[in-house]
Amino acid sequence: MHVLILLLIDVILVVSFRLVTTMGGWNFAHIAIMGVGGYTSALLTTTYLHWSFWLTLPLGGLVAALVALTISYPCLRTKGFYFFLSTFAAGEAMRQAWMRFDFFGGRHGICPVIHPNPILGIDFVGAVPNYYLVLAVTLLSVFVLYRLDRSRIGATVKAINSDEELCESMGINTWGYKALVFVVAAFFAGIAGVLLTHYNGLVNPDGFTVAYCYKIITATIIGGAAGFVGPIIGLVVMTGLTEIFRDLLEWVPLIYGVFIIGVLMFLPGGLVTLPRRTLPLIEKIQMIGKGAVR
Amino acid sequence: MNILELVGLRKQFGELVAVNDIDLRIEEGEIRGLIGPNGSGKTTLFNLISGFTRPTKGKVIWQGHNITGRLPHTIVRKRLARTFQLTTLLKEMTALQNVVMACHLHTRMGLFEQFLRGARTRKKEKAVERKAIGLLETMGMADVKDEIAGELPHGYQRALGIAIVLASEPKLMLLDEPVTGMNPVETKEMMERIKMLRDNGITILLVEHDMKAVMGTCEKITVMNFGKKIAEGSPEEISKNKGVIEAYLGA
Numbered sequence: 001m002h003v004l005i006l007l008l009i010d011v012i013l014v015v016s017f018r019l020v021t022t023m024g025g026w027n028f029a030h031i032a033i034m035g036v037g038g039y040t041s042a043l044l045t046t047t048y049l050h051w052s053f054w055l056t057l058p059l060g061g062l063v064a065a066l067v068a069l070t071i072s073y074p075c076l077r078t079k080g081f082y083f084f085l086s087t088f089a090a091g092e093a094m095r096q097a098w099m100r101f102d103f104f105g106g107r108h109g110i111c112p113v114i115h116p117n118p119i120l121g122i123d124f125v126g127a128v129p130n131y132y133l134v135l136a137v138t139l140l141s142v143f144v145l146y147r148l149d150r151s152r153i154g155a156t157v158k159a160i161n162s163d164e165e166l167c168e169s170m171g172i173n174t175w176g177y178k179a180l181v182f183v184v185a186a187f188f189a190g191i192a193g194v195l196l197t198h199y200n201g202l203v204n205p206d207g208f209t210v211a212y213c214y215k216i217i218t219a220t221i222i223g224g225a226a227g228f229v230g231p232i233i234g235l236v237v238m239t240g241l242t243e244i245f246r247d248l249l250e251w252v253p254l255i256y257g258v259f260i261i262g263v264l265m266f267l268p269g270g271l272v273t274l275p276r277r278t279l280p281l282i283e284k285i286q287m288i289g290k291g292a293v294r
Numbered sequence: 295m296n297i298l299e300l301v302g303l304r305k306q307f308g309e310l311v312a313v314n315d316i317d318l319r320i321e322e323g324e325i326r327g328l329i330g331p332n333g334s335g336k337t338t339l340f341n342l343i344s345g346f347t348r349p350t351k352g353k354v355i356w357q358g359h360n361i362t363g364r365l366p367h368t369i370v371r372k373r374l375a376r377t378f379q380l381t382t383l384l385k386e387m388t389a390l391q392n393v394v395m396a397c398h399l400h401t402r403m404g405l406f407e408q409f410l411r412g413a414r415t416r417k418k419e420k421a422v423e424r425k426a427i428g429l430l431e432t433m434g435m436a437d438v439k440d441e442i443a444g445e446l447p448h449g450y451q452r453a454l455g456i457a458i459v460l461a462s463e464p465k466l467m468l469l470d471e472p473v474t475g476m477n478p479v480e481t482k483e484m485m486e487r488i489k490m491l492r493d494n495g496i497t498i499l500l501v502e503h504d505m506k507a508v509m510g511t512c513e514k515i516t517v518m519n520f521g522k523k524i525a526e527g528s529p530e531e532i533s534k535n536k537g538v539i540e541a542y543l544g545a
Contacts, residue, residue: 152398152408152419159384159395166382169344171370171399171462180405 001127005199007239008131008138009192014219014231015145016188021225022154023181024161025083028213029071030189032091035208037064037190038197039098042110045198053116057137057194064190065183067094072182076175091213098205109204116198130199137195141188142232148184149228157181218256222263224270233271296355297322297466297497298343298374303352305338312338314521315352320466325488325498327512327529329505331541335521336501337379340468344376345369357465371399375464377455379471379501385444389435389454392443393426396461426461433457433487449480456487466497473504485511509533517541 013034020027037060044051044059071090078086098104105111116124116133124130148154160167160174168174197203215238223234241259242252267273300318304311313335320326328336341347343354345366354362356374384392401422407415430439433453438446443454452472459467472488473481485507492498502508508515509529517525517532519541525532532538 147411148409151411152403153405155391156395156398159387162384162386163382165346165366166378166384166458167395168346168366169370169376169378170396170458171367172395173365173367 001131003239003243005127005131005134006196007235008134009196009199010216010219010235010239011138011232012141012188012192012195013216014223014235015142015228016185016192017216018220018225018228018231019145019149019181019185021220022149022161023157023178024079025076025087026217027182027185028084028088028210029068029075029091029094030087030185030216031208031210031213032094033064033068033186034189034193034196035098035203035205036067036094037061037193038203038207039104039110039193040064040190041194042113042197042203043104046113047105047110053114053194053198054119057191060194061187061190064193065187068183068186069179072179076178076182088210092210095205095208105204107205109202109207111202111204113197113201113203115201124198134195134199137191141191145188146228153177153180218260221260222271224267224272226269227272230270230272237271295322296320297357298499299355300339300343301353301355303339303342303354304350305335305342305347306350311521313342313349316518316521316523318516318523320497320499322465322497323492323495324514325492325500325512327508327515328499328501328518329503329508329515329532330518330524334518334541336518337470338521339518340376340470340501344374344468370462370464373463373465374468375459375462375466376468377459377470377472379474383443383451383454383458385442387443388440389430389443389446389450389457390423390426390439392454393429393457393461394422396458397422397426399462429457429460430454432460432490434483448475449477449484452476452484453487456491460491464496466499467491469498469500469502471502472500473502473507481507 013030017027017030020030040063041053041056041060044056045053071087075083075086075090098109099107116130118124122129124133156167156172157177160172160177164174196207200207219234219238220231221234222237223232224230238256241255245252245255263270267277296319298318298320300316303313303316305313316339328339330336338347342349345361345364345368348363352362353360356372361369361372384395387395401418403415403418427436427439430436433456435450435453435457438450443451446454456469456472469488473484476484481504488498488500489511500508500512512529515527515529515532516523517535517538524537524541525535527535
């Protein structure tokens with residue numbers, strides 16, 4: 001159950017992360033932005049005010065979106081390597097701020113954070129109710145992001161990625177669309193952060209390290225960023241690998257590494273391209289088999 | 295009436311003066327040719343007009359309004375559109391998808407409407423598609439509308455570039471070398487189409503290296519060299535102009 005809950009939260013992360021990649025950028029601040037959601041909710045429900053979780057769930061997303069809007073101005077002016085460097089710097093700056101300022105609880109963060117408040121007679125103490133809560137939010141988020149990807153907004157963003165100048169000359173406000181995507185992705189990352197924080201019952205800077213970001217990026221690469229389902233498949237495969245090698249925890253990063261290199265070498269489009277690549281091969285083998293029988 | 299007026303337009307890159315105090319008046323309904331040797335500043339001038347480059351000095355007056363320093367997409371919305379020198383297309387999309395994307399501008403759709411995609415929105419999308427097909431037809435591309443843009447033959451790619459610009463319903467089109475790399479037959483066809491667009495009320499400013507094409511199509515020609523305007527007049531006047539001949543033959 002625990003693994004499934006974390007997997008579902010990660011699904012929100014990879015899907016929103018992929019949304020930013022359709023615009024052409026690898027957003028290294030994604031996990032930090034997730035943390036913004038988590039911290040917002042923790043501060044509002046536990047440390048300072050005693051607001052309800054049900055209020056801070058969307059609020060965490062909104063604050064994350066707001067922070068993203070602020071950093072979008074400098075970050076979206078950069079492209080390619082510079083984009084990931086600038087987002088990396090922005091994300092690290094946020095993490096350092098949580099560590100240095102007592103307002104955020106410093107290195108130890110905020111602990112304990114309340115569980116989601118009871119609603120409709122359901123107590124969110126054990127794993128099962130939390131699982132259904134996370135499942136519902138994840139399904140909703142994935143649905144919204146899927147619709148967005150398939151809408152004209154999604155098509156426009158992909159067109160901007162393919163040729164920004166041309167789109168500008170078509171009268172498309174390229175900057176506006178890029179900022180929109182960045183902010184929407186941040187909103188969902190923030191929501192994921194709120195869910196994680198309240199499920200764990202704590203929040204601290206070590207929960208949102210670069211290593212977590214690598215996990216999301218790896219899942220996107222392994223699965224394939226071109227399609228909507230690719231990153232989800234990648235994430236499921238990676239979580240599966242981690243579970244299989246549970247007893248060899250120190251080997252897991254190495255296994256990830258080998259896996260990434262393998263996928264990049266043999267399946268540059270990611271795991272989603274596996275059926276398309278192997279089907280002709282299987283057919284060929286079958287043909288040869290038939291030929292041999294004759 | 296002057297539809298476009300450039301007043302002392304200047305662009306300096308460090309020491310290099312790419313466009314040197316250009317004054318230019320384009321009348322509504324004309325086909326104007328802009329010629330000059332390589333590196334004479336024609337494309338930079340296009341970039342200044344369409345907002346891709348900010349001028350160092352001077353003004354761009356569009357239909358009586360100063361549009362200097364505006365962002366490209368806001369200038370297109372004022373119906374001043376451009377093509378690019380190279381085949382600039384959304385290469386992974388089909389020809390039709392390219393034009394549909396370009397129709398974006400004049401389809402009023404809010405972000406939420408695009409997201410929710412109700413029945414009315416889908417109706418609008420259908421209408422956009424019909425319009426896009428119509429535009430492809432005017433460019434003689436109805437048969438290849440579902441081909442991937444990046445895989446089309448060169449002539450079709452150039453025509454698609456113009457269909458994309460037409461989608462923004464321009465009053466003035468800046469065409470940057472529309473017939474480069476085309477054979478004589480394709481060139482003739484393209485020039486006929488450009489004349490047809492003019493007859494439909496679109497003013498045209500055309501940069502082109504193919505002298506025969508320019509001379510045969512434009513009523514008036516402006517010549518640039520080293521960022522400066524060195525001559526302006528009818529094709530006959532230009533072909534006899536001493537300064538122009540020198541510029542081209544390298545005196």
